[in-house]
Amino acid sequence: MTTTLLADIGSLVTNDPELGDGSPLGLLRDAALVLDADTGTVVWLGPADAAPAADSVVDAAGRAVVPGFVDSHAHLVFAGDRTAEFNARMSGKPYTAGGIRTTVAATRAATDEELDANLRRLVREALRQGTTTVECKSGYGLTVEDEARALRLASRHTPETTYLGAHVVAPEYADDPAAYVDLVTGPMLDACAPHARWVDVFCERGAFDGDQARAILKAGAERGLIPRVHANQLTEGPGVQLAVELGAASADHCTHLSDADVDALAHSATVATLLPGAEFSTRAVYPDARRLLDAGATVALSTDCNPGSSFTSSVPFCIAVAVRDMGMTPDEALWSATAGGARALRREDLGRLTPGLRADAVLLDAPSHVHLAYRPGVPLVSAVWRGGVREV
Numbered sequence: 001m002t003t004t005l006l007a008d009i010g011s012l013v014t015n016d017p018e019l020g021d022g023s024p025l026g027l028l029r030d031a032a033l034v035l036d037a038d039t040g041t042v043v044w045l046g047p048a049d050a051a052p053a054a055d056s057v058v059d060a061a062g063r064a065v066v067p068g069f070v071d072s073h074a075h076l077v078f079a080g081d082r083t084a085e086f087n088a089r090m091s092g093k094p095y096t097a098g099g100i101r102t103t104v105a106a107t108r109a110a111t112d113e114e115l116d117a118n119l120r121r122l123v124r125e126a127l128r129q130g131t132t133t134v135e136c137k138s139g140y141g142l143t144v145e146d147e148a149r150a151l152r153l154a155s156r157h158t159p160e161t162t163y164l165g166a167h168v169v170a171p172e173y174a175d176d177p178a179a180y181v182d183l184v185t186g187p188m189l190d191a192c193a194p195h196a197r198w199v200d201v202f203c204e205r206g207a208f209d210g211d212q213a214r215a216i217l218k219a220g221a222e223r224g225l226i227p228r229v230h231a232n233q234l235t236e237g238p239g240v241q242l243a244v245e246l247g248a249a250s251a252d253h254c255t256h257l258s259d260a261d262v263d264a265l266a267h268s269a270t271v272a273t274l275l276p277g278a279e280f281s282t283r284a285v286y287p288d289a290r291r292l293l294d295a296g297a298t299v300a301l302s303t304d305c306n307p308g309s310s311f312t313s314s315v316p317f318c319i320a321v322a323v324r325d326m327g328m329t330p331d332e333a334l335w336s337a338t339a340g341g342a343r344a345l346r347r348e349d350l351g352r353l354t355p356g357l358r359a360d361a362v363l364l365d366a367p368s369h370v371h372l373a374y375r376p377g378v379p380l381v382s383a384v385w386r387g388g389v390r391e392v
């Protein structure tokens with residue numbers, strides 16, 4: 001065994017309601033935690049003064065420890081950036097260049113090494129900010145070879161890989177979207193399915209309508225991929241209802257919801273994943289987390305990290321925005337960014353700190369997790385363990 005004792009934790013968030021104060025966060029005061037790098041799991045937690053011996057000791061000195069963040073929605077396989085587009089948007093100037101097509105062209109032109117280096121850099125950047133699990137989508141290749149390549153590369157960094165050939169209609173198929181859907185549900189799916197766990201569709205006006213999205217998600221499901229949906233981001237479209245109908249793990253964005261959409265989410269196992277980085281970076285109205293929570297829906301919080309509409313890898317930033325502008329309490333936002341993300345990825349082994357589960361933990365330079373929202377923009381992540389191994 002190679003064990004690490006995190007001693008003298010002032011405030012330990014376990015996300016196990018059976019523990020601690022009885023809240024959903026399962027908060028323990030004056031606690032200790034033992035992580036095992038060999039099994040990758042938590043092996044002990046309890047009162048600080050009852051902590052067992054371990055191979056090494058880290059003194060938390062009264063600071064807070066939280067589960068590693070689970071970022072269940074990110075687009076990290078791409079080349080180039082969209083600085084000019086963002087600058088124009090924020091300067092109130094019209095922007096006529098290619099948008100997503102710019103990224104597709106740059107991604108297709110990049111070598112495997114270039115894409116992998118960018119991906120590695122972004123995963124590391126996220127890890128430094130406390131993200132120990134990140135989902136990663138394809139969707140900037142939009143050819144059979146380029147989509148399969150994106151997923152092959154992504155699977156080197158995470159098991160949570162998502163086939164998003166249906167991000168937008170590939171430029172070559174602009175005049176024949178039905179033929180592109182045939183490609184996405186046929187040869188492209190054949191090439192991508194071996195490298196993916198999930199299938200996703202951008203169900204939105206200008207991308208894929210409800211019938212196209214249903215066909216794509218069902219084709220993916222027949223190949224063993226589990227559906228998740230980009231739903232109701234820009235308009236009150238059919239995405240949320242479709243996600244619930246197909247038993248998708250998650251409906252992502254959920255910015256524009258009817259009462260029926262909220263009700264459907266509240267009475268299903270489909271998680272509502274909110275992505276405030278997208279609204280922040282496009283000066284759009286934020287999703288109403290309070291409305292979803294009050295209705296009883298399960299809410300996750302993720303970055304949507306991508307070069308166009310949300311170029312942040314920071315979950316703490318998303319937590320701060322969710323608390324400030326989306327009606328979430330600091331406790332709810334932290335739960336959604338950890339246990340909620342795990343729920344959206346259907347991972348029972350993540351998002352909580354209890355014996356037997358993954359030893360993914362973050363030591364904050366703060367006495368409480370509330371500081372993640374209280375001190376926005378401050379780099380509070382002091383140390384990160386993934387599978388019991390110290391990474392930061």
Ligand SMILES: [Zn+2]
Nearest residue numbers: 073075230304
């Ligand atoms: Zn997205």
